[in-house]
Amino acid sequence: MLFYLVSASSDQALNATFSHYLDIVLVLAKKDFKLRYRNSVLGFIWALLNPLGYMLILTVIFSILLHSSVPNYAAWILIALLIWRFFQVATSQSLPSIISNPSLVTKVYMPRTLIVLSSNFANLIGSLLEFLVLIPLLFLFGVQPDIHLLFLPVILLMEFALIFSLSLFLASLNVKYRDFDQIWEIVLQLGFFVSPIVYDENLIPSNYRFLYSLNPITRLIQATRQLFFEHQLPTGFDFLVVLSITAVLFLGGLAVFSLLQVRFAEEL
Amino acid sequence: MSIIQVDDVWKRFRIPHQKRSTILEHVASLLAFEDKSYEEFWALKNIKFSLAHGDSLGIIGPNGSGKSTLLKLMARVMKPNKGTIKITGSIAPILELGVGFHGDLSVKENAEVYGIILGISRSQMKRLVDPIIQFASLEKFRDTRLKHLSSGMQIRLAFSIAIQTAADIFLVDEALAVGDMEFQQKCLEKFRELKKDKKSIVLVSHDLNLIENYCEKCLYLLNGETVVFGTTRDAIRHYLDDMKSGAQKTP
Numbered sequence: 001m002l003f004y005l006v007s008a009s010s011d012q013a014l015n016a017t018f019s020h021y022l023d024i025v026l027v028l029a030k031k032d033f034k035l036r037y038r039n040s041v042l043g044f045i046w047a048l049l050n051p052l053g054y055m056l057i058l059t060v061i062f063s064i065l066l067h068s069s070v071p072n073y074a075a076w077i078l079i080a081l082l083i084w085r086f087f088q089v090a091t092s093q094s095l096p097s098i099i100s101n102p103s104l105v106t107k108v109y110m111p112r113t114l115i116v117l118s119s120n121f122a123n124l125i126g127s128l129l130e131f132l133v134l135i136p137l138l139f140l141f142g143v144q145p146d147i148h149l150l151f152l153p154v155i156l157l158m159e160f161a162l163i164f165s166l167s168l169f170l171a172s173l174n175v176k177y178r179d180f181d182q183i184w185e186i187v188l189q190l191g192f193f194v195s196p197i198v199y200d201e202n203l204i205p206s207n208y209r210f211l212y213s214l215n216p217i218t219r220l221i222q223a224t225r226q227l228f229f230e231h232q233l234p235t236g237f238d239f240l241v242v243l244s245i246t247a248v249l250f251l252g253g254l255a256v257f258s259l260l261q262v263r264f265a266e267e268l
Numbered sequence: 269m270s271i272i273q274v275d276d277v278w279k280r281f282r283i284p285h286q287k288r289s290t291i292l293e294h295v296a297s298l299l300a301f302e303d304k305s306y307e308e309f310w311a312l313k314n315i316k317f318s319l320a321h322g323d324s325l326g327i328i329g330p331n332g333s334g335k336s337t338l339l340k341l342m343a344r345v346m347k348p349n350k351g352t353i354k355i356t357g358s359i360a361p362i363l364e365l366g367v368g369f370h371g372d373l374s375v376k377e378n379a380e381v382y383g384i385i386l387g388i389s390r391s392q393m394k395r396l397v398d399p400i401i402q403f404a405s406l407e408k409f410r411d412t413r414l415k416h417l418s419s420g421m422q423i424r425l426a427f428s429i430a431i432q433t434a435a436d437i438f439l440v441d442e443a444l445a446v447g448d449m450e451f452q453q454k455c456l457e458k459f460r461e462l463k464k465d466k467k468s469i470v471l472v473s474h475d476l477n478l479i480e481n482y483c484e485k486c487l488y489l490l491n492g493e494t495v496v497f498g499t500t501r502d503a504i505r506h507y508l509d510d511m512k513s514g515a516q517k518t519p
Contacts, residue, residue, distance in 0.1 A: 020387060027384040035372055108361050108385055109344035179290035265346045266281065 024110055028118035033125060047126060048133055051081045058198055070200055072229075075141035079228055080197040080221045082130055086159055087217060088188055090123035094167035095174050095181055102268040112261050113254075116171045117164060124160045128153070138228065148231045152224070155234065159220050162246045168253030172260040175267050196221055216242045269356070270318040271437060271468055272325070272342065277351035279312040279337055279492075310492050311337045315351070317487060317497045322466040326479030326500055328507050329489035335472045338489070339439050342470065357436030357468075360386055362427070369422065371415030375406055378414050379429055386433045396432055403454070404428040424451050431458050437468045476504050 037043035055078045063073035070076050097119040098105060104115055131152060138145065174180040195217040204212045212218065219241045223234035284306040288294050312334045319325050327335045340346045341353060343361035369378050379400050383393050401410055404424040409417060417425075430438075459469060459482055473479055479486060479500060486503035488496040490510070496503040 019389065023384050023390045026390070027381050031370065031373065031377070031381050034377070035370065038372060104385070106340075106345055107343075109359075110385065177289070177291045177294070179292055183291070262347060265340070 021111065021114055024114050025118045025121060028115065029121040029125070032119060032122035036122070036126070044129070047130060051078060051085055051130065051134070054081050062198055072141060072143065075138050075143045076225065077198065078134065078138070079224050082127065082134065083159065083221050083224055084192065084195065084197055084217065086123060086127040086156070087163060090120050090163045091166055091170060092181070092184060092188065093123060094119040095170040095184055098171045098175050098264065099178070099268065106265045106268055112264060113168065113257060116167045120160060120164050120167055124156065127156060143228055145228050146231050148227050148233060151227055151233055155220060155224055155227070158242050158246070162216055162242060162249070165246050165249035165253045168250070168257040172257040175264055176260060191217065214241055216245045269321050271321050271356045272319040273354040274315055274317050275352045277312055277315040277341065277348045277353060278310060279341060279346070280308055280310050280349045282306045282308055313492045315494055317494070319468060319485060322468065323485055324463065324469040324471065324483040326483035326486040327470065327472045327489065328476065328479060328486060328503065333489040334492040335489055336441055339441055339470065339472055343439055355437065358387060358434070359437045359439060360430055360433040360435035361439045362430045362441065369414060369426065372413055374411045374413055375401060375409050375417070375425060376411060379425060382426060383429045383432065386430060387435065388433055400428045400432055401425070420448065427455060431455070435467070437470065438462065439470045441472045480504060
């Protein structure tokens with residue numbers, strides 16, 4: 001039997017069932033996923049054409065016109081684009097997740113973090129599928145991944161944790177400040193260029209390189225490239241940077257979210 | 269044993285004079301030295317009652333008396349500013365039908381989403397989906413997108429799902445006023461079944477007959493305060509008296 005107590009200071013559902021929460025995340029993610037791909041005939045194919053289009057454009061610009069020294073530029077950039085795209089799409093879709101689902105907040109009780117989590121989870125599945133379909137293409141480009149590739153889901157899971165931590169900030173701040181998406185869009189533009197997507201990390205002047213390498217997206221991209229091209233697992237440094245930044249963001253995000261969520265039902 | 273115990277509950281709303289909802293507006297108002305004034309009002313004041321296991325509660329009162337706010341506090345959608353609400357048992361909030369419904373998903377898919385949100389497990393949902401659609405008399409539209417259904421049909425579906433949850437307490441906010449006669453009869457039949465199973469229904473409604481028929485206890489609210497908490501007869505008599513005298517006072 002469920003028992004709970006509601007008061008100004010506490011809100012505890014004793015025996016709240018974990019499996020119920022898991023069910024909610026899965027069913028909401030499934031709904032997000034279906035809606036995202038169902039409305040266009042090409043559905044999932046659009047999700048693949050986007051990174052492929054960027055790959056083509058950036059390869060023409062940087063490899064052919066600007067003569068980048070990176071060998072196998074197309075494959076090299078496609079990997080970074082997929083990692084970046086997961087981050088970009090997942091954060092910008094989770095940002096309005098609370099305000100675009102007012103009935104889930106004002107008409108029924110569930111931990112509101114589940115709404116954010118399910119949005120991110122739908123993107124994780126999407127990202128896994130994109131990699132799955134595009135890995136054969138990398139073969140065509142002459143990349144020969146080996147058994148180390150099995151480690152790719154671990155990298156994506158780390159990225160997922162990073163995205164969720166950030167999304168807690170984004171989704172809750174967006175309820176209070178409805179123009180937060182404009183700011184995030186600019187941050188994402190900046191992020192694209194401060195991460196080694198179109199250029200190599202070695203281009204950064206050596207006195208800034210340490211600071212630069214602390215960007216968790218940089219670490220995720222470098223780790224994934226290592227996996228594909230050099231058949232090496234992520235370094236301890238990669239783990240350290242990504243996990244510690246994620247932990248800090250998660251605690252901060254959870255604090256901000258809990259603070260703001262008290263007034264969600266009244267603000268929506 | 270009481271399943272709902274409400275103790276000294278107060279709820280305050282703040283209505284800002286000027287609603288600022290973007291960062292730009294916040295910055296602009298800072299630069300213009302606007303004051304951050306807002307009006308406060310207490311939607312609920314010192315609400316106290318308890319409901320025994322198996323009893324049902326009707327909540328009555330004019331518009332704006334705090335009925336829905338109280339229901340939302342019980343559903344944990346909002347928190348009280350003061351006081352506690354103790355609930356022993358699981359709750360199915362039927363505050364608004366069709367939470368999480370989406371027009372581009374099929375009837376079956378929507379039933380799944382809403383049912384799971386209301387607490388039905390995924391495995392149970394697989395078994396329940398057909399009985400739910402049957403109860404709503406929507407067998408023909410199982411795989412039709414929800415947006416092609418009439419609003420009455422959508423509400424029938426939502427109600428059928430909510431009523432299937434194995435909750436101990438059903439919070440119902442004016443939900444019955446919808447649907448055709450035949451469906452209303454079906455719902456009332458279902459209510460009787462729930463009551464036979466010792467489930468509790470908390471009903472907010474302006475339909476005093478409905479409340480009289482299904483609720484042992486009744487709470488009459490006016491301007492956020494309890495006027496009467498007691499037997500349904502008492503509360504309804506007070507409410508009707510107040511309305512009559514109120515009608516005489518205002519020419």
